[in-house]
Amino acid sequence: MQDEDALREVAKDCVHCGFCLPACPTYQLWGEEMDSPRGRIYLVNQLLDGAPLNDAAAEHFDRCLGCMACMTACPSGVQYDQLIEAARVWVEEAKAGPPVTAGVDGDSGLARTVRDRAARTAIFSLFPYPKRLRAATAPLRVAQRTGLDRRLARSRLPDRFSPVLGAALRLAPPGATAADARPLPGRVPALGTRRAVVGMLTGCVQSVFFPRVNAATARVLAAEGCDVIIPRGQGCCGALSMHAGREAEAETFARRTIATFEQAGVDAVVVNSAGCGSAMKEYERLLRGADEGWSERAAEMSGKVRDLSEFLADLGPVARRHPLPVTAAYHDACHLAHAQRITKQPRELLRAIPELNLVEVADAGTCCGSAGVYNLLQPEAAAELGARKAESVLATGAPLLISANPGCSLQIASALAERGQDIAVAHTAEVLDASIRGRPL
Numbered sequence: 174m175q176d177e178d179a180l181r182e183v184a185k186d187c188v189h190c191g192f193c194l195p196a197c198p199t200y201q202l203w204g205e206e207m208d209s210p211r212g213r214i215y216l217v218n219q220l221l222d223g224a225p226l227n228d229a230a231a232e233h234f235d236r237c238l239g240c241m242a243c244m245t246a247c248p249s250g251v252q253y254d255q256l257i258e259a260a261r262v263w264v265e266e267a268k269a270g271p272p273v274t275a276g277v278d279g280d281s282g283l284a285r286t287v288r289d290r291a292a293r294t295a296i297f298s299l300f301p302y303p304k305r306l307r308a309a310t311a312p313l314r315v316a317q318r319t320g321l322d323r324r325l326a327r328s329r330l331p332d333r334f335s336p337v338l339g340a341a342l343r344l345a346p347p348g349a350t351a352a353d354a355r356p357l358p359g360r361v362p363a364l365g366t367r368r369a370v371v372g373m374l375t376g377c378v379q380s381v382f383f384p385r386v387n388a389a390t391a392r393v394l395a396a397e398g399c400d401v402i403i404p405r406g407q408g409c410c411g412a413l414s415m416h417a418g419r420e421a422e423a424e425t426f427a428r429r430t431i432a433t434f435e436q437a438g439v440d441a442v443v444v445n446s447a448g449c450g451s452a453m454k455e456y457e458r459l460l461r462g463a464d465e466g467w468s469e470r471a472a473e474m475s476g477k478v479r480d481l482s483e484f485l486a487d488l489g490p491v492a493r494r495h496p497l498p499v500t501a502a503y504h505d506a507c508h509l510a511h512a513q514r515i516t517k518q519p520r521e522l523l524r525a526i527p528e529l530n531l532v533e534v535a536d537a538g539t540c541c542g543s544a545g546v547y548n549l550l551q552p553e554a555a556a557e558l559g560a561r562k563a564e565s566v567l568a569t570g571a572p573l574l575i576s577a578n579p580g581c582s583l584q585i586a587s588a589l590a591e592r593g594q595d596i597a598v599a600h601t602a603e604v605l606d607a608s609i610r611g612r613p614l
């Protein structure tokens with residue numbers, strides 16, 4: 174985390190113009206100044222000036238999606254990401270004490286409720302660990318096969334027990350097929366002349382819920398002339414922890430990921446999940462000033478990280494594209510469009526596919542409500558944003574939605590299903606793969 178003087182300098186860039194307010198999903202939802210970027214920057218300033226962190230301020234920070242739409246909208250270039258990340262660390266530290274009964278604060282005046290603490294413990298002991306996540310979702314697969322999951326979700330019984338459980342049930346995708354779930358080899362050789370040697374992050378949620386996206390990514394990279402190294406020992410990149418203010422945990426994951434890909438000896442590390450790519454590009458800042466060479470190693474690793482679409486657009490195509498006669502809507506994941514400023518490259522790659530008609534979603538810059546684990550921790554706000562996004566997607570009339578982030582795919586598919594609409598959702602990698610292989614999606 175930045176030191177306080179550096180944070181003060183960042184906060185000073187805000188001239189309170191309010192241009193970011195219309196772009197902010199939580200301001201759109203509640204119309205509250207303190208749920209806008211400008212309001213949250215005001216709160217950060219107050220804390221930097223020595224004001225104590227209270228529950229109300231912590232709630233405004235918790236409600237921020239971290240979508241960074243405000244950074245795209247801000248004409249003064251305020252680095253809001255640095256401010257909210259610091260605020261989240263303060264909230265986590267302040268709320269680290271024993272839990273309190275729902276609605277009643279303890280002596281500290283600031284603590285998570287038992288239910289909130291339990292939800293966070295479950296989320297952060299499961300999601301960053303693919304083996305645990307796979308094991309924990311095994312009973313869900315049985316429920317999906319028998320239709321029990323849909324009956325439970327409709328009954329809203331799980332929501333009464335825990336809103337997190339209810340949201341998780343609605344969001345969970347169908348299980349991967351045995352063929353999809355087969356582990357990828359450690360190396361997928363380039364087809365034809367080798368043009369690059371790249372590492373590939375398989376991710377936690379991506380590898381458990383969308384292994385076919387990873388398989389498609391490796392095939393596309395190989396078809397474009399890359400030797401793809403998929404290190405076995407890789408785990409969570411730390412994105413979920415970083416975006417939730419769990420700094421020490423994020424640093425541990427970051428160090429492990431850096432060491433793993435250093436050993437792989439690759440030109441670039443290609444990431445197909447927007448949230449993970451954005452976090453790995455932040456390693457430099459996360460480990461700035463760390464000892465034993467970690468600061469330099471983190472900077473070097475951040476410099477090697479490329480989103481899949483960014484990497485492919487730079488590399489240029491050599492693999493032949495076959496026609497895919499379909500109309501598809503493209504969804505901008507916030508951590509791609511706002512955090513990494515990558516909007517052109519996926520569109521260019523998709524438009525280069527013969528007969529694919531790419532259409533835009535009306536509110537492309539607005540978060541779908543997924544935002545890491547926001548849809549589990551703030552299920553009501555997330556459901557409202559998901560519903561709005563689903564309506565915008567449906568308004569395009571496209572039978573296919575393309576998204577480059579597993580969380581967004583789960584969130585929008587769930588919101589569409591709530592409306593009884595079941596349009597196909599695919600990752601950019603799967604669409605490119607289908608076109609290169611000349612197979613239907």
Ligand code: SF4
Nearest residue numbers: 187188190191193247
């Ligand atoms: S963050 Fe940027 S857009 Fe928002 S009020 Fe401050 S200067 Fe204006």
Ligand code: SF4
Nearest residue numbers: 197237238240241243
């Ligand atoms: S990150 Fe998103 S939700 Fe948070 S203040 Fe910025 S625009 Fe609003």
